[in-house]
Every structure is written in structure tokens, then in C-alpha cells.
Amino acid sequence: MSDVAIAPRAQFFEDADRITHDTEHRRRIQTAMGKYYVSRYSRQALFRNWQEARQTAAETKWAALKELDKHLEAFERNATARGTQVHWTSTGEQARQVIVDIIRRHNARRIVKSKVMTSEEIHLNQLLEQLGYDVIESDLGEYIQQLKGEPPYHFVFPCMHLSREEISDLFENHLGTAQTHDPEELTMIARRVLRQKYIDADIGITGANFVVADTGMISITENEGNARLTAALPRVMITLVGIEKVLPKFSDLALFLPMLATAGTGQPLTGYNTMYAGPKQPGESDGPIEWHVIFLDNNRTALLADPQQRDALHCIRCGACLNVCPIFKNVGGLSYGTTYQGPIGSVITPHFRGLQDWKHLSGASSLCGACTETCPVKIDLHHHLLHNRRNAIDEKRGFLEGMLWRGFTFLINRPKLFSLSIKLGRLFQPLHALVKGTIFDPAAAWTKSRELPEVAHESFRDYWKRRQSK
Amino acid sequence: MKISLFVPCYIDAIYPKVAISMVRILEKLGHTIEFPEELTCCGQPPFNSGYWDDARRSARPVLERLKDAEVVVIGSGSCGAMMKVFYPELFAGHPEEASAKALSAKTWEFTDFLVTKLGVTDLGATFPHKVTFHDGCHGLRELKTKKQPRELLAKVRGLELVEMKEAETCCGFGGTFATKYASVSTAMGEVKCASAAETNADFIVSADSSCLMHVQGLLDRQRRPIRTIHIAEVLASE
Amino acid sequence: MTEREKIFTRIRDALKTQAPMPGHHGSSHKPHAISEARNAIAGARQWLPDPGADSAAWLEQFQKLSAELKTVVHLCNDEADVHSKLRELALAEGWRKVAAHRHPLISPAATAIALPALETDGGYDANEMAKCDVGITACDALVAQTGSIFLTTRSAGGRALSVLPPHHVVIAHRDQLVPDLPAAFELMTRLYGENQWPSMSTLITGPSRTGDIERILVLGAHGPRKLTVFLI
Structure with missing residues (x-):
């Protein structure tokens, strides 16, 4: 896929070179990650055995992938039994088409989105905006990035690189609000603007953190409540999710939710962990009348076909590997030029978007292994960077x-x-x-x-x- | 015990004192040292660059020459990890797989060898300086040598160890990464140097001369007073 | 071949080659037997943070975490106590309109406040709910280990009632407190069984929050700024 103006490699070197010389930028990222470090490791210490928890999580994901086809079928069976419509798409193009068809069928104009990393992957916003729809990101960080016209900087902390002054300027320019450097006031500005958007929206689009096979549920983890509102008020709900996000059992969440929270932000549990089991059911007071779950492959099966790196599909997108990565902390998130930044992005992007175009990210590592050590599902991240380097040379020797x-x-x-x-x-x-x-x-x-x-x-x-x- | 000393290329050419110190320490403990002069490099540079065929070509003489060695000791976590952790993977599915595994089993990083294998921590050294310890990533995460060097340093007379905030953060060397991605490598090194300088230590001690070559290069350019030294040299000081 | 069939074919082809077990490389950790691994739920309990040994400890843990999370917890003697505390809160915060749902614990409480009330049962106008100062709901369980409230669209008056108004009030009995997440998930499975699942279940842990601006914590990003639990 060639959707970048300059070659990814040249762009990486240019941006990385700029950020490594931007002391203030690096200081801001390192300060933020310092805070993460303190809360994450003190929370992790409360686990009676974090290493055993990791091993179990890794094995649960390993077993889930081993029978991925069966779990996906079970999900489909259980979800459709309650009126959920399940779609299967191999490419971004197909996923975009399914979404546009749903929007057209409902004569929808206004679309509210909660955080959907898969939609970044398929460049959904650009298309919907081109088609003239009113699309709004509701996660605060994503909203700020949308106003800025920039992709997320970090897939968990989308605007962590911006200062409150820069955000205040953005709000002043786009929303005409008065300058304020108080994070609370800035948050309240966004709250006011977005509140009405949920109520007015015809369609809500969400992502998913987990697909639960045995109950036909999807589980969404968030702190702000924007995903809950997106899934509560619009009359149609669309969930776009990668095929690999499967957990075999509902009870597996009892392990994965606290691990995701601990590794992601150092919380005991993220603010809202919501499990959806269908559109509005008989006797319920609210909820969408239609729910569409769209499964996206987009080369995930290519990664699945590489047994050595298959564990990269265990990823629960906690972002921990970015937070501890000394490369990320010194080149910043945008330099990667990928939907998924940091070590996990460097591992999977070559599989998703072409090894020769993206192998430079696997080279951009001292192979220190901090990512592998921190990963809650034990993805062998830094060794996979080595594997990508080897595969790139085996395919095309320099x-x-x-x-x-x-x-x-x-x-x-x-x-x-x-x-x-x-x-x-x-x-x-x-x-x-x-x-x-x-x-x-x-x-x-x-x-x-x-x-x-x-x-x-x-x-x-x-x-x-x-x-x-x- | 008859110990085969594997001397990485940069120790041989730039930091021979590291290997000389190791010989002195191990002989003092009553062991016999053998130096396989035919061996120059473990093959990690082509391995890390993705050129595994060349890495295998580099590593085969190592496998062959050390086939009959009783035990192999290396004064580097990085080359140690190459032989201990990565050789078996490099030769997986190749005729040399078994000998790679056999070599892996008898290969030791120097501090790990002293503490774990020999059970020695007090080497009678004196080093009256304030030091901070840099954990080389390969030693720390591939070979799990976090405690071993600290146990050794704790027994050195006059030595005061002050941990730096970023002790476990990579210094940014990373082999060819240091020149292929020079600005990133340098930025990482700056974080490391600043963190070490905060401790007001006289020396940054590490079990890896390759990290120290990069860190010392930065320190010299930035004219910071703190010096780098390999742990073997500290342990051989009297 | 449909797209669905193509995807499943690719998956099945890919899975013909087995992947090594996790922890296979560069790690001293011995992988478990797979039968043991599949028993994640039993594993989870022993490795997750310790919620304490008995219900008194669980309550202490729930209160401690609630304080950290900025959830306000009131211990109440009986329903009358809840009602009088609610009236005080309504007065202190100047509530003008409340939102609630039909429930043995909630309906009397809504009546006791003596303010105009929106009831979500059977449908409601979202614009009207957005004008309410508070959403009052019951719940299914409280989780000591994480300071969470487990509720569903069925037990708590729909999807929006507990998230749209700026203040979420939960009324619950003390015996609804469970020690840990595995217990909470077991309870939910017992309550709703195979195909009776409400369309939404949620674990609420503190009021709505964000750290998106310079990683500084702000409450009330989109959902409730306040979360109050009355525990009878």
C-alpha cells in the first residue's frame, strides 16, 4: 500500500533526526513515561505473582490463536443469535465499503467514533470526510489529534506530545474558545462540544479490545466513557475489529482486564470495561437497534502464517512496550509513520504493509529487550525485530x-x-x-x-x- | 578447571586490559587459562544485521574450536548472549545445531561465571572510588545477570556503589545500530550519560566494553569528568 | 468463495504449522502443560492482587481503592439512611432533576428525593436525560480487588443512565461485595447464564477520567465527574 508522500524509510530518518535534536520534545515524553513507570510498577507489585499471570495470559492467547477459526465461528454463532450482524473483510477497502453501505442504508449524516485503531489502519476518517459525512473522534486525545490533523502519536496516549498551551491554541483556532492552560478546563471544553455529538449522532463506531467467543461479546476498555456513550445513544453501532482479538471464554477477562490496566496505565482496572452482547434486546430501555461487528484481516493471516512471530497477534495494545522503549522515548511516536508505534508496530507493520518498505523500523533498535520484558502477554518482541531483519535479507540481500x-x-x-x-x-x-x-x-x-x-x-x-x- | 577464554574483537584490539584482568583473576583462583588464538569474533555483527548466512560462517570456527573446551568464559554480556542464547537459534535446523547447544551450555559470562559457577564474590580487590553500574542489555535481559556484578562490587574494598536512575535503560550502542541510526543512538547515550553523571560517581562500571566504548566516546565529546571501566579491571585492582 | 470463506481458509492454512509455546526463547520459564494453561480462571485468582480473607477485609479494600479512585462510598444502616443521605446530597449539589430506573432499591430512593424524575424503563429522550443532574442505579456486584461496580443494562436501567448524567449514584447491599474479579465473572455467569446476557455489562472503576493532556488526571472526561456508592 503506497499512501505516504515520501518513502517510509526516508521519512523515518528525517523525523527521527529532528526529534532526537528536540530536547524539549524528548524531555516531555520522558517525563510522561517517568510517571507511567512509577504507577505501573507499583501496581504490578500488588499482583501476587505477575510473572505467572503473564505466562497464563500468554498461554491463553496462544491457545486462542491455535483454534482461531473455531473461536471466531463460536463468536459469530453466539452473537448472531442475539441479532448482531457479523461481517468479514479481508482488506481495508472491503471494510470501508461495508461501513459506507451501512451508513448509506440508514441515510446517516453524523458519525461519532470512540477510539478505533483499526480504523486508522484503513484510513476510514479520510474516506468518510471525503464523502461529506460529519465524523468526530470522541476520545479526548484522538479528538485533539483530529483537530490538529495528525494521526495519534501513541496508540494509548494519542496526544502525549502536546503541551497544554498547544492544545489551548488548537481549541481557540477550531472552537473559538478562550485561552486556558488548565487541563481540567481544557477537558471540559471538549466535554461540552462532544456531549451533543453523541446525542445527535446517527451512527457510533467503536473498536474492541477483546472478542469473547463463548458468549458472543466484545469487550471495550476505556477511561473516559466516550465509548460507552458511543455505544448507547446512536441508533446504529458499528464495531471494527481485527480477527486476532479473540479470547475463548468470558471468564478469561478476569485475568486480561486487570493486566491490560496495569500494563497500560498502572490502574487497578481501567475506568470502564464494557462487554456488549448484541443490539438493544427486547425489554431493554436503550441501545442501538442494529449492531454490526466487522472483522478485519488486513494481512493478519499473513502474520498468523509465520509461526515464529505468530505471538505478535497476542498483543492487547496496552502500549507498555512503547512506554519503556528508549527508541520511542527519543524519536517520538509520529516518526514511525505507522498506525501502531513502538516495538509492536516495528514488529507487525512489515507483515501488514510490506517487509522491504518497513524493515528499517526493525533496524531502528538496539535490541535492548525492555519491550519483551514488560509485555504482559510475553511477545518475543525484540527477537522478532531480529527475525524481521533476517527475513528482509533472506528475501533481498543488500x-x-x-x-x-x-x-x-x-x-x-x-x-x-x-x-x-x-x-x-x-x-x-x-x-x-x-x-x-x-x-x-x-x-x-x-x-x-x-x-x-x-x-x-x-x-x-x-x-x-x-x-x-x- | 581449564577455562577457555573467548576474547571479543574490541577487547582484543582496544581494551586488552579487560582480558588481562580476567586472566589474572581466574589464575589467582587457581584455574588454568587457555586462549584460542584462532578465534576473533562471535559473529554477532552480521547476525544482528540480518545476514545470518555470514553469521553462521563466522560462528562455525567458534563451534569447531571450542568443541572440546571444558568451559568457555567471555568478558562481555553481549558476545556471551550471542553464544549462549543466539547460537542455538542461528543453527536451528542446521547440522551444527547439537554442537551449538553444547557450546551454549558450557559458555559463561564472566560475572555470572564467578558468582554462579564458582561461587566466589570476594576477590580481594581494592578500588577506592564512587561508582555507578550500567547494566548492559544483553547481560541483563538475555543472560539475567543483574545481581552477579553487584555482589562482586559489594565485596570490593573502598568501593561505593551508587545506582543511577536509568541503570537498566539501554545506552544506545546496539552494535551497527550505533552508526546506522547514529542520531537515535546518540540521544539514548545522552540520557544514559546524564543519568550516570547525576550520581556524581567517578566511574561507570559495566560488564560490557562495547557499551562503554560508546558511552566513553560521548563522555569525551561532552567533556564530562566521569570515566568508564570494565568490571574485570575493577575486580583486578589492588 | 465468500470473503468469510476466504478468511477462514487462510486461517486454517496458517494454523497447519504450530507455533512454539510462549516463553520458549531466552527465558528460563518452563511452559506449563496446556491443560493447566486453559484453566486461566483458577490461575487468575491466585496471581491477581490479594483482596483479603473475609468480607470485612473486602470492604476495607473496596473503601481504600475507592478513595484512591475518587469514588465516594457511604456506609448506610438501612434504606431510610440512604434516603436521608441522598436528600442531603441533592440539597448540597442543587439537583433539579434526577434520572433513575424501576427497581426495588432505586424507585423508593428516587421518590424520597422528591424532585422531578426521569425513568428510563420503556425508553426515554436522551436530550432529557442529558439535563438530569444525576443517574441513580442499582448494580449486580461490587468488586473489592479493584474498587469496581459491575452492572448491566438490565440491573441498572439501560446503557446510558450510568454514564450520561454528570453524577452517578449507585445503591447496593453490602452482600453484593465480591472479593475479586474471578468471583465477579462467576457471579455474572450464574446470574445471566448462557443466552440470557443483557446487551451490555460494564465494570465501572471510579468516575470518568482522562490523562490525555500532559498525563494529568482530570475527572469527568465524558462520563460522570462524580461516582457515589451507598452501601447498605
Whole structure:
């Protein structure tokens, strides 16, 4: 899919370079993540055994995927029994078409959305706006990003990079409200604007955190109540969800909901965890008269077909891997250019949108493993970055880099030659001062910000030889 | 015990004192050291770059040469992780799979070897300085060596350990990442250096010279007074 | 072939190759036998935070978490006590209109407040509900472990009543307090069984909140700014 103006790789380097030099931006992100760190790990410590909880969660997801077809069928059976309409779409194009058809059938004009990351994936807003519909994001952070004309910065904290001053300016420009730097007042401005939108909307679109097979429910996790309102007031509700979000049993939520809250924000439980089991049922006082659940593949089955990385489909989108990632904290969320940022995004985007176009994100990692350590469902994230690197080379070997590694291997397999090259290095190092800082510096990528270490007067192998000969 | 010492390329060429210190410590404990001179590199650079064929070509001589070794010790969490954790994966489904697993089982990172395998923590060292410890990611997360270096440092006379806030945060080295994504690597390193400097320590100690090469490079450029030193050198100080 | 069939074919083809068990790589953790893994519910109970040993401890835990979450909890002797406390609250906050639903605990309370009341049973006008100062509901359970309220569209007067008005008041009996989430999910399954599920069930944990602006906590993002529980 080619929906970006410049190549993803060039855009990443350009943006990452800008943010890494923006001290204020990095400071803001690092401060926010510092707060996350404190609340998350103190909450995690209250678990009687977090590691066992993780293992169980991982195995539950593993087992769920192992029989994904059966669980999806069970969901469909149970959901349709209560009047839910279930749709199956392979591509973003098909999902968009199903949504537009529903909107047209109801002559709808006004659409309110709660957070739906899958809709970012299929660029739904752009299409609906083009078609002239009034589409509004109701999650506060998403709403702010919508006003700003920017995709979410972080899939859990969409506008964490903005200061209150910037948000105040946005509100003043778009809503004509008076300047205020009080987060509470800013929140109340959005509350007032959005309140009427729920009541007036013809259609509500939501995402889903979990698809519960044995009861035919979907479960939505949120703090603000916007998803609950989106699912309560409009007369038609649409839920767009990836096929991988399955949990076999209703009771599995007893484990997954507190883990999602703990890993995501350090809360005991997120403000609202709501399970929907159909449109308005006989005898109920409110709720949509129609509920459509649209399952989206969009290359998830391609990832499913890779047994080594299949566990990336365990993801519950808690965002913890972003929060602890030193790369994310220094390049920021928008540099990725993806729907899902951070380590999980770097792992799955190559599967969703093409390995050669997105392999640079798997390269953009020191492989430190903080993501894997923090993941509540034990996705082997940093090793998958290695796997993506390998797969990219196996598919298409770089010519120059390939030569380099051939040369490297040639050299290190010849100890005498290797030893000689160390000696040459020692000999020529003083000459480096002549080119250092110029365009002729062969080590410029290193020396632009760092001093080069000095080659020792005597290498260890020379020392050893000398010692052995004594 | 007869110990085969695997000396990574950068220790050999730039930081020979690290390996010399290791020899001194292990010999003092009564062990015999063997240095397989034919070996220069574990093959991690091509491995991390996705060139697994080249990595295997680099690693085969290591498997072959260390086949009969009793135990292999490495003064680097990173190369240690390569041989202990990644060799079995690199050779999975290849004829060398069994020998990769066998090597993995007898390979030790230096601090882990001293504390876990030998059960030694007091090496009689004296290092009268305030230090902070940087956890190299491979040692910390692939080899689970969090406690081992700290137990060793706790027994060094005169040494005061002050933990930095970002002890477990990556320094940003990451091998070829440091030059392929130089600005990101540098930004990460700046966070690390600032965090270490906050402790007012004289030294940043680590079990990985590769991290320290990057951190020292930044410290030198920023003219910060704090120095870096490998834990083996601290433990060999008298 | 329909799109549905195509997707299921791709899934089944993909699943022909097994994925390794979680924790297979670079970890010392030994994977469990799979029969054990499927028993997540039993596992959850022993690993989740400790809610305490008896109902007194559960109540203490519920109150402690409620305080952290900014949920106000009133312990009441009886329904009359609830009614008088509600009247005080109505006066203090200057309520003019309340929203409620037909329920043995809620209807008398709504009457006791003696203010115009909207009843959601059988349908209502959302614009009218939006003008109400408070939504008063019953619930199915209270969860000590997380400080949560479990309610459904059936037990609490619909989907909107507990989320649209700016103040949500819950009236419940103390014996509705369960220790932990596994117990809460067991209870819900017992109450609503296989196909009797209400179209919405929700676990409410504190008043509506957001941290979207500079990660600073603000209450009342879209839902209620206040959450008050009267526990009889």
C-alpha cells in the first residue's frame, strides 16, 4: 500500500533526526513515561505473582490463536443469535465499503467514533470526510489529534506530545474558545462540544479490545466513557475489529482486564470495561437497534502464517512496550509513520504493509529487550525485530552491505589477517585526526557525536604470545 | 578447571586490559587459562544485521574450536548472549545445531561465571572510588545477570556503589545500530550519560566494553569528568 | 468463495504449522502443560492482587481503592439512611432533576428525593436525560480487588443512565461485595447464564477520567465527574 508522500524509510530518518535534536520534545515524553513507570510498577507489585499471570495470559492467547477459526465461528454463532450482524473483510477497502453501505442504508449524516485503531489502519476518517459525512473522534486525545490533523502519536496516549498551551491554541483556532492552560478546563471544553455529538449522532463506531467467543461479546476498555456513550445513544453501532482479538471464554477477562490496566496505565482496572452482547434486546430501555461487528484481516493471516512471530497477534495494545522503549522515548511516536508505534508496530507493520518498505523500523533498535520484558502477554518482541531483519535479507540481500559482511567474515576467519588489520589500525589511527569532522572521515557516523576509542599499543593476542614465549 | 577464554574483537584490539584482568583473576583462583588464538569474533555483527548466512560462517570456527573446551568464559554480556542464547537459534535446523547447544551450555559470562559457577564474590580487590553500574542489555535481559556484578562490587574494598536512575535503560550502542541510526543512538547515550553523571560517581562500571566504548566516546565529546571501566579491571585492582 | 470463506481458509492454512509455546526463547520459564494453561480462571485468582480473607477485609479494600479512585462510598444502616443521605446530597449539589430506573432499591430512593424524575424503563429522550443532574442505579456486584461496580443494562436501567448524567449514584447491599474479579465473572455467569446476557455489562472503576493532556488526571472526561456508592 503506497499512501505516504515520501518513502517510509526516508521519512523515518528525517523525523527521527529532528526529534532526537528536540530536547524539549524528548524531555516531555520522558517525563510522561517517568510517571507511567512509577504507577505501573507499583501496581504490578500488588499482583501476587505477575510473572505467572503473564505466562497464563500468554498461554491463553496462544491457545486462542491455535483454534482461531473455531473461536471466531463460536463468536459469530453466539452473537448472531442475539441479532448482531457479523461481517468479514479481508482488506481495508472491503471494510470501508461495508461501513459506507451501512451508513448509506440508514441515510446517516453524523458519525461519532470512540477510539478505533483499526480504523486508522484503513484510513476510514479520510474516506468518510471525503464523502461529506460529519465524523468526530470522541476520545479526548484522538479528538485533539483530529483537530490538529495528525494521526495519534501513541496508540494509548494519542496526544502525549502536546503541551497544554498547544492544545489551548488548537481549541481557540477550531472552537473559538478562550485561552486556558488548565487541563481540567481544557477537558471540559471538549466535554461540552462532544456531549451533543453523541446525542445527535446517527451512527457510533467503536473498536474492541477483546472478542469473547463463548458468549458472543466484545469487550471495550476505556477511561473516559466516550465509548460507552458511543455505544448507547446512536441508533446504529458499528464495531471494527481485527480477527486476532479473540479470547475463548468470558471468564478469561478476569485475568486480561486487570493486566491490560496495569500494563497500560498502572490502574487497578481501567475506568470502564464494557462487554456488549448484541443490539438493544427486547425489554431493554436503550441501545442501538442494529449492531454490526466487522472483522478485519488486513494481512493478519499473513502474520498468523509465520509461526515464529505468530505471538505478535497476542498483543492487547496496552502500549507498555512503547512506554519503556528508549527508541520511542527519543524519536517520538509520529516518526514511525505507522498506525501502531513502538516495538509492536516495528514488529507487525512489515507483515501488514510490506517487509522491504518497513524493515528499517526493525533496524531502528538496539535490541535492548525492555519491550519483551514488560509485555504482559510475553511477545518475543525484540527477537522478532531480529527475525524481521533476517527475513528482509533472506528475501533481498543488500548488495553493498552484503559485500561488507562477506568481507567481514573473510577477515575474522583469518586470525593472522585480523591481527594485521589491528596493527594497521593502530598505525593509521593518528592520521584520523586529519580527516575527523570532514566529509572524508570514514567514521563520520560515529565521530559526529562521539570520540573514537584508541587502538591499544598491544592487543591481547600479542600480549598472550609474549607471555607464552616467556 | 581449564577455562577457555573467548576474547571479543574490541577487547582484543582496544581494551586488552579487560582480558588481562580476567586472566589474572581466574589464575589467582587457581584455574588454568587457555586462549584460542584462532578465534576473533562471535559473529554477532552480521547476525544482528540480518545476514545470518555470514553469521553462521563466522560462528562455525567458534563451534569447531571450542568443541572440546571444558568451559568457555567471555568478558562481555553481549558476545556471551550471542553464544549462549543466539547460537542455538542461528543453527536451528542446521547440522551444527547439537554442537551449538553444547557450546551454549558450557559458555559463561564472566560475572555470572564467578558468582554462579564458582561461587566466589570476594576477590580481594581494592578500588577506592564512587561508582555507578550500567547494566548492559544483553547481560541483563538475555543472560539475567543483574545481581552477579553487584555482589562482586559489594565485596570490593573502598568501593561505593551508587545506582543511577536509568541503570537498566539501554545506552544506545546496539552494535551497527550505533552508526546506522547514529542520531537515535546518540540521544539514548545522552540520557544514559546524564543519568550516570547525576550520581556524581567517578566511574561507570559495566560488564560490557562495547557499551562503554560508546558511552566513553560521548563522555569525551561532552567533556564530562566521569570515566568508564570494565568490571574485570575493577575486580583486578589492588 | 465468500470473503468469510476466504478468511477462514487462510486461517486454517496458517494454523497447519504450530507455533512454539510462549516463553520458549531466552527465558528460563518452563511452559506449563496446556491443560493447566486453559484453566486461566483458577490461575487468575491466585496471581491477581490479594483482596483479603473475609468480607470485612473486602470492604476495607473496596473503601481504600475507592478513595484512591475518587469514588465516594457511604456506609448506610438501612434504606431510610440512604434516603436521608441522598436528600442531603441533592440539597448540597442543587439537583433539579434526577434520572433513575424501576427497581426495588432505586424507585423508593428516587421518590424520597422528591424532585422531578426521569425513568428510563420503556425508553426515554436522551436530550432529557442529558439535563438530569444525576443517574441513580442499582448494580449486580461490587468488586473489592479493584474498587469496581459491575452492572448491566438490565440491573441498572439501560446503557446510558450510568454514564450520561454528570453524577452517578449507585445503591447496593453490602452482600453484593465480591472479593475479586474471578468471583465477579462467576457471579455474572450464574446470574445471566448462557443466552440470557443483557446487551451490555460494564465494570465501572471510579468516575470518568482522562490523562490525555500532559498525563494529568482530570475527572469527568465524558462520563460522570462524580461516582457515589451507598452501601447498605
